[in-house]
Amino acid sequence: MVLAGALAGCAIVPQNRRAKLADPTMAIHEDPLEAAQREKFHSTREGAAGGDGSTAGGGCGCR
Amino acid sequence: MALLTALVGAGRARADGADPLSDAAILGRSPGIRVESVRVRFTQLDQAGTGYQSQAGPPEGPGSQQLVVSTPQAELVVKQGRKLSYRLEVPFDIVTAASPDAVDIVSSSSKRNEAGSIDLTTTYQSAPETAVFLRGAFHLEENFRSWTLGAGVTHAMADDNAVLSASLNEVIDWFDTYDVHGVPQGHVWRTSSNANLGLTQLLSPTTVAHVGYGGTLQRRNLGVTWNSVPLLGGGLGPELLPEVRHRHALLGRIVQALPWRGTLKQSYRLYLDSWGIVGNTLETQLYQRLGRGAYVRGLYRLHHQSAADFFTTRAAPGLEHRTADSDLDGFTAHSYGAKLVLVGSTPSVREVTFDLGFERYHRSNDLRASLYSCGLSLLF
Structure with missing residues (x-):
């Protein structure tokens, strides 16, 4: 996080050079429904997944 | 004049x-109230494999973990005026063909179980560069209730070159408890207190990076309550878990545009917890545009984790903590998949996106799953 904070001060990309960044394939986060589904799949099967604030769910999705 | x-x-x-x-x-x-976007998605999960926590097999285990789950999801984003927006997500799980075990003596939760959630996030744009949000969620299924309350803030800096985010969540689960023979033992509960920090940074006109940290403290009954553990002298005993779990997850992700109209996304996640589990996850996604209105995505994910300190498939009597849950075992998991995305527009819909995907998951301790999905999103 400290390294990232330091990087934040180094790179400035002006608005008129962000055309490629606007492409949906460049999105840093996945489609929200797909992300939720994949997160639930992994967090209910892997003890080392989850722990990042996602809704727990029940039954086999208890962790 | x-x-x-x-x-x-x-x-x-x-x-x-x-x-x-x-x-x-x-x-x-x-502008009043207007619909920003509507998304729907359907996922079909078909799982096979075995685990020592399951009683759907020989008494000494392992038992079957066969499972079929259909998950329809819907999301609606509505904007009110210029500063308020609401995001409503409603996912359902319809579990069929799960391996019945002892809990089915008193319930049918392993045979057929419908579960649903309502998840509402309200975001207020307090300044052009700052937004605050509140989140409330409720989950309901046959023997389980869960409530989530959350709040967070995002703040853009340096002409949107960097975005900082922070959030807090509190989750309370309340559920029925059973012994290993399926006899109900009343109700138990647990809490999860979670804090997240994230930073997204533009590194160049073709590169974006994100780092995040999530910390969670879980307390009280942290199991499903009907998991069993094979005992050294024969027979089955209940799973015994610590009542506290500290969890830490650190995530790094980088997105790079490629010269041939492609995009590479690479992420790494490190996980540590107080039960002795250490996890490392690498994921690579490669996108390739096929034209203006279509692209494909290939995915590979590698996950490795160590076992919980008290994992065992033959527990000696007198152990303070024990579990035979294969999810808490040490294993390596591989996932690979592909997705086709078609993008278009109509006079009344700014962007219409349809996708069709497949993902295969297999684990070194005998668990396999196939996920089939399709999604439709309308952006107005």
Whole structure:
């Protein structure tokens, strides 16, 4: 996080050079429904997944 | 005379309640309530494999973990005025063909189980670069209730080159408890207190990076309550878990545009917890545009984790903590998949996106799953 904070001060990309960044394939986060589904799949099967604030769910999705 | 006319005009405007320098006069009337986007998705999961926590097999285990789950999801994003927006997500799980075990003596939760959630996030744009949000969620299924309350903030800096985010969540689960023979033992609960920090940074006109940290403290009953553990002398005993779990997850992700109209996304996640589990996850996604209205995505994910300190498939009597849950075992998991995305527009819908995907998951301790999905999103 400290390294990232330091990087934040180094790179400035002006608005008129962000055309490629606007492409949906460049999105840093996945489609929200797909992300939720994949997160639930992994967090209910892997003890080392989850722990990042996602809704727990029940039954086999208890962790 | 012209100045007098202008002053009189301005005075009339004020008398009518229409200040010529007001937000409404300059920006136009408030847009009211409008739908920003609608998304629907359907996922079918088909799972096979075995685990020692399951009683759907020989007494000494392992038992079957066969499972079929259909998950329809819907999401609606509505904007009210210029500063308020609401995101409503409603996912359902319809579990069929799960391996029945002892809990089915008193319930049918392993045979057929419908579960649903309502998840509402309200976001207020308090300044052009700052948004705060509140989140409330409720999950309901046959023997389980869960409530989530959350709040967070995002703040953009340096002309949107960097975005900082922070959030807090509190989750309370309340559920029925059973012994290993399926006899109900009343209700138990647990809490999860979670804090997240994230930073997204533009590194170049073709590169974006994200780092995040999530920390969670879980307390009280942290199991499903009907998991069993094979005992050294024969027979089955209950799973015994610590009542506290500290969890830490650190995530790094980088997105890089490629010269041949492709995109590479690479992420790494490190996980540590107080039960002795250490996890490392690498994921690579490669996108390739096929034209203006279509692209494909290939995915590979590698996950490795160590076992919980108290994992065992043959527990000696007298152990304070024990589990045979294969999810808490040490294993390596591989996932690979592909997705086709078609993008178009209509006169009334700014962007229509349809996708079709497949993902295969297999684990070194005998668990396999196939996920089939399709999604439709409308952006207005």
